[in-house]
Amino acid sequence: MAEKIEMPKLSDTMEEGVIAKWNVKEGDKVNSGDVIAEVETDKATMEVEVFDSGTVLKILVSEGDAVPLGGTMAIIGEEGEDISDLLDGDETSADGKEKAEVKEEKSSDKSEKEEKKDDSFDPILEDVNGKESEPEADTSNDERIKASPLAKKMAEEKGINLKSVKGSGPEGRIVKHDIENYKPEAKKPAAAVSFDSEESEDIKISQMRKTIARRLSESKFTNPHFYETIDIDMEPAIQARTALNEVSDVKISFNDIVVKACAAALRRHPAVNSSWLDDVIRKHGDVHVAVAVAIDEGLMTPVIRHTDKKNLRQISAETRELAGLARDRKLQPEQMEGSTFTISNLGMFGIEEFTAIINPPNACILAVGAIRDVPVVKNGEVVPGKRMKVTLSSDHRVVDGAKAADFLNTLRQMLENPLTMLL
Numbered sequence: 486m487a488e489k490i491e492m493p494k495l496s497d498t499m500e501e502g503v504i505a506k507w508n509v510k511e512g513d514k515v516n517s518g519d520v521i522a523e524v525e526t527d528k529a530t531m532e533v534e535v536f537d538s539g540t541v542l543k544i545l546v547s548e549g550d551a552v553p554l555g556g557t558m559a560i561i562g563e564e565g566e567d568i569s570d571l572l573d574g575d576e577t578s579a580d581g582k583e584k585a586e587v588k589e590e591k592s593s594d595k596s597e598k599e600e601k602k603d604d605s606f607d608p609i610l611e612d613v614n615g616k617e618s619e620p621e622a623d624t625s626n627d628e629r630i631k632a633s634p635l636a637k638k639m640a641e642e643k644g645i646n647l648k649s650v651k652g653s654g655p656e657g658r659i660v661k662h663d664i665e666n667y668k669p670e671a672k673k674p675a676a677a678v679s680f681d682s683e684e685s686e687d688i689k690i691s692q693m694r695k696t697i698a699r700r701l702s703e704s705k706f707t708n709p710h711f712y713e714t715i716d717i718d719m720e721p722a723i724q725a726r727t728a729l730n731e732v733s734d735v736k737i738s739f740n741d742i743v744v745k746a747c748a749a750a751l752r753r754h755p756a757v758n759s760s761w762l763d764d765v766i767r768k769h770g771d772v773h774v775a776v777a778v779a780i781d782e783g784l785m786t787p788v789i790r791h792t793d794k795k796n797l798r799q800i801s802a803e804t805r806e807l808a809g810l811a812r813d814r815k816l817q818p819e820q821m822e823g824s825t826f827t828i829s830n831l832g833m834f835g836i837e838e839f840t841a842i843i844n845p846p847n848a849c850i851l852a853v854g855a856i857r858d859v860p861v862v863k864n865g866e867v868v869p870g871k872r873m874k875v876t877l878s879s880d881h882r883v884v885d886g887a888k889a890a891d892f893l894n895t896l897r898q899m900l901e902n903p904l905t906m907l908l
Contacts, residue, residue: 486562486563486566487539487542487560487561487562487563487566487568487571488537488539488560488561488562489557489559489560489571490521490533490535490557490558490559490560490561491555491556491557491558492524492552492553492554492555492556492557492558493533493554494554495524495526495531495533495818496526496527496529496531496818497818497822498527498696498700499526499527499554500527500553500554501551501552501553501554501556501692502524502525502526502531502551502552502554502692503524503525503549503550503551503552503691503692504522504523504524504525504546504547504548504549504550504552504558505522505523505524505525505530505548505549506522506523506548507521507522507544507548508520508521508522508523509521509522509541509544510541510544511541511542511543511544512540512541512564513540513541514538514539514540514541515535515538515539515540515541515561516535516538517535517536517537517538518534518535518536519534519535520532520533520534521533521534521535521541521559522558522559525691525692525693526692526818527692527693527695527696529814529815529816529817529818529821530814530815533558535561537561539561539562539563540561540562540563540564541559541560541561542559542560542561542562542564542566542568543559543560543568543572544558544559545557545558545559545560546558546559549689551692557571560572630647630648630659631652631654631656631657631658631659632647632650632652632658632659632660633654633658633659633660633661635660635661636659636660636661636663636664639661639664639665640659640664643664643667645664645667647659649669649670650663650664650667651663691782691783693782693783693785694782694783697783697784700844700845701842703845704842704843704844704845705842708761708843708845708880708882709880709881709882710840710842710843710878710879710880710881711878711879711881711886711889712840712876712877712878712879713876713877713879713886713889713890713893714838714874714875714876714877715874715875715877715893715894715896715897716872716873716874717872717873717874717875717896717897717900717901718861718870718871718872718900718901719739719856719871719872719873719900719901720870720871721900721901721902721903722739722742722900722901722903723739723856723871725742725903726738726739726742729797733797733798733801734798735798735801735802736801737797737798737801738801738804739832739856740776740804740828740830740832740853741797741800741801741804742797742900742903743828743830743851743853743875743900744774744776744789744792744800744804744828745792745795745796745797745800745906746896746899746900746903746906747774747792747826747828747851747896748772748774748792748793748795749793749899749905749906750892750895750896750899751772751774751793751825751826751892752772752793753895754888754891754892754895755768755769756768756848756883756884756888757826757848757849757879757884757888757889757892758772758825758826758848759825759848759883759884760825760846760847760848760883761846761848761880761882761883762846766882766883769825771790771791771825772791772792772793772794772825772826773788773789773790773791773792773823773824773825773826774788774789774792774824774825774826774827774828775787775788775789775821775824775826775827775828775844775847776788776789776804776807776808776827776828776830777827777828777829777830777841777844778807778808778811778812780811780812780814782814785811785816785821786821786824786827786844787804787807787808787810787811787816787820787821788807788820788821788822788823788824789803789804789807790823807820824844824847825847826847826849826850826851827841827843827844827847827849827850827851828850828851828853829841829850829851829852829853830853831852831853831854831855832853832854832855832856832873833855834855835855836854836855837854837855837857837874838852838854838874838876839852839854839876840852840876840878841876841878842878843878843879843880847880848879848880848883848884849877849878849879849880849884849889849892850877850878851875851876851877851878851896852875852876852877852878853873853875854873854874854875854876855873856871856872856873857871857872857873857874858870858871859871859872873900875893875896877889877892877893
């Protein structure tokens with residue numbers, strides 16, 4: 486018996502999936518457990534398996550097309566089986582699309598013609614006896630401007646030159662609607678420079694980009710953001726990193742040190758390690774830090790779980806592994822879920838300071854800038870210094886200004902005294 490292959494829910498936030506690749510074609514035989522397609526979700530590219538053996542009788546969706554949850558992707562069954570009943574309402578052939586588009590276009594044209602007819606019609610004038618009469622006829626001389634008496638009167642009152650008005654009535658006649666909607670043409674520059682036009686390009690929006698747009702729009706316009714920035718002396722952290730990399734078999738980065746310091750500070754400031762859940766504010770018992778990773782399609786945020794309980798070497802190794810999976814689009818949904826705090830670091834791109842949009846359901850996100858060479862005053866003398874600015878974006882429903890400031894001061898203390906994060 487033929488069966489539909491429907492779009493499964495491959496992540497907790499998935500609403501539709503895009504067919505990235507078909508691994509089968511119509512007529513192929515498949516067995517239970519075979520991967521027939523790769524589907525791009527809002528978080529990763531996942532594999533779709535079949536549960537029953539059979540022959541691929543019909544593929545209903547092309548590669549690159551989106552399918553809503555539960556939508557039919559394909560039909561499998563016995564070779565030669567009649568599937569007309571299953572195709573009702575599911576098949577979206579190119580011919581069907583073209584017919585729908587033609588029908589819509591005709592409907593649109595009809596609507597435009599009716600609207601134009603209404604716009605070009607002059608109100609019927611009534612004489613003193615109550616009889617209907619047509620507006621005063623214009624001369625047939627082509628040199629004369631064809632316009633209704635009402636349009637002429639309105640143009641005179643508004644100081645509009647009828648020669649500059651394009652008529653929409655019969656034979657180009659100017660009517661009331663044309664005067665009401667008249668806009669003078671902008672004057673062209675006296676010496677306009679001519680350039681060759683470059684062709685524009687429309688880029689199809691990926692599932693990831695759709696999700697980024699939706700989630701961050703919701704966050705920005707729902708969560709009341711406020712921002713606090715602090716400047717940190719990174720000289721001690723630089724010295725500590727140099728010493729650690731002399732003995733560690735895994736290279737420690739400045740971002741690893743920031744992640745570790747944030748995790749330790751979050752343990753001391755549980756209000757920052759929280760989420761707004763409408764009826765309650767949840768102070769998370771665990772510290773799970775998400776690290777933003779830039780990829781071609783947008784941004785992914787793999788999560789380092791129990792970050793406060795891991796040492797720098799473990800954090801470094803896990804971050805590199807997760808970042809590699811993110812760039813290869815092989816992160817699994819569970820590797821991007823459950824964060825309690827997020828860090829976005831653009832320092833490696835030379836960005837000194839920026840603000841980040843909160844990653845829901847987190848209450849805060851830390852934006853990390855580049856380490857700068859700046860003159861600083863120490864012991865009354867101006868000497869070279871290494872400084873780094875970080876900006877905390879906070880959800881004011883959860884975190885108040887003083888609590889955010891306390892967290893940032895603890896973070897600065899730890900980075901300026903690296904041994905304190907080990908306490």
